[in-house]
Amino acid sequence: MSAKILDGKALAARLQTEMAEQVQTWIPQVGRPPGLAVLRVGEDPASAAYVRGKERACERVGMASFGQHFSAEAPPSQLLDTILRLNQDERVDGILVQLPLPPGWDPIPPLLAIEPDKDVDGLHPMNLGRLLRGEPGLQSCTPLGVMRLLQTEGIPLSGKQAVVVGRSILVGKPLSLMLLAADATVTLAHSRTPDLADVTRRADIVVMAVGKPNLLSADMVKPGAVVIDVGINRTLTPDGSSQLVGDVCYEEVKEVAAAITPVPGGVGPMTVTMLLHNTLESYRLRNRRGNGCSL
Ligand SMILES: Nc1nc2c(c(=O)[nH]1)N[C@@H](CN(C=O)c1ccc(C(=O)N[C@@H](CCC(=O)O)C(=O)O)cc1)CN2
Numbered sequence: 001m002s003a004k005i006l007d008g009k010a011l012a013a014r015l016q017t018e019m020a021e022q023v024q025t026w027i028p029q030v031g032r033p034p035g036l037a038v039l040r041v042g043e044d045p046a047s048a049a050y051v052r053g054k055e056r057a058c059e060r061v062g063m064a065s066f067g068q069h070f071s072a073e074a075p076p077s078q079l080l081d082t083i084l085r086l087n088q089d090e091r092v093d094g095i096l097v098q099l100p101l102p103p104g105w106d107p108i109p110p111l112l113a114i115e116p117d118k119d120v121d122g123l124h125p126m127n128l129g130r131l132l133r134g135e136p137g138l139q140s141c142t143p144l145g146v147m148r149l150l151q152t153e154g155i156p157l158s159g160k161q162a163v164v165v166g167r168s169i170l171v172g173k174p175l176s177l178m179l180l181a182a183d184a185t186v187t188l189a190h191s192r193t194p195d196l197a198d199v200t201r202r203a204d205i206v207v208m209a210v211g212k213p214n215l216l217s218a219d220m221v222k223p224g225a226v227v228i229d230v231g232i233n234r235t236l237t238p239d240g241s242s243q244l245v246g247d248v249c250y251e252e253v254k255e256v257a258a259a260i261t262p263v264p265g266g267v268g269p270m271t272v273t274m275l276l277h278n279t280l281e282s283y284r285l286r287n288r289r290g291n292g293c294s295l
Pocket residue numbers: 050053096097098099100121141142170232244263264265266267268269270271272
């Protein structure tokens with residue numbers, strides 16, 4: 001039996017089309033489009049590509065971009081001053097700092113400086129605290145994308161065993177809380193977990209978010225489990241060309257799993273779509289209740 005392929009690219013395209021229609025209905029009422037500011041520091045080529053992808057996605061759905069790029073040699077105060085200005089800018093509904101920052105840059109001060117109601121990456125301690133407490137707030141885009149994909153595909157979570165491998169603040173920790181809120185029994189595994197295979201084999205849902213190519217092999221998966229691959233790893237093929245692979249041995253795991261996300265075309269496109277979703281939510285809330293509101 002071969003697994004059902006969970007097509008994040010197709011779902012992302014559908015959701016973006018719906019959002020584009022919603023944006024068009026809101027603009028006449030509000031008098032401006034939703035606005036997103038993506039801030040990038042340094043010259044990491046992957047970050048540059050992701051930021052371009054975010055700006056293009058904004059354009060597709062009719063949102064305005066207020067991106068800015070800083071040199072890795074710039075004083076960190078430049079980034080902080082820009083965030084404080086964007087916090088006050090009424091055209092801007094969402095602000096994010098593309099991660100990772102270059103070596104020597106501490107991500108904590110800029111993440112703390114973003115006004116929580118414009119924190120469309122959901123990384124401000126206020127929004128992480130809201131998630132922990134089960135209160136409404138902006139939530140991290142990749143975990144939100146995973147949850148939306150699971151819900152859209154009708155994959156039941158309540159009472160299921162979910163194992164998340166990877167404990168990052170961007171994916172593993174917030175996703176564990178979201179699965180818990182959906183009544184799954186959640187295990188958060190990581191690089192120091194002994195006998196990872198023993199843990200993953202118990203799971204009805206396995207989420208890999210580690211950044212290690214092909215870490216999850218077929219013998220580590222319970223037959224009929226749902227496998228979500230958040231890993232994005234660039235590897236070299238024998239002929240020397242670059243290839244994008246996830247954390248899952250896709251070809252062999254898809255023969256065991258009931259459903260699986262591919263890389264590319266699975267979770268990645270959902271990340272950008274959930275960023276647009278969060279920006280639209282922030283815009284709606286700001287304009288429904290007036291500026292300075294709390295989510
Ligand atoms: N501030 C943030 N930094 C980072 C985040 C984030 O959510 N906020 N996530 C990742 C990078 N990322 C968005 O920023 C991102 C990663 C992957 C994709 C994507 O669509 N991937 C495609 C493949 C693209 C390719 O060919 O390279 C796919 O999986 O199909 C979008 C966004 C780290 N930093």
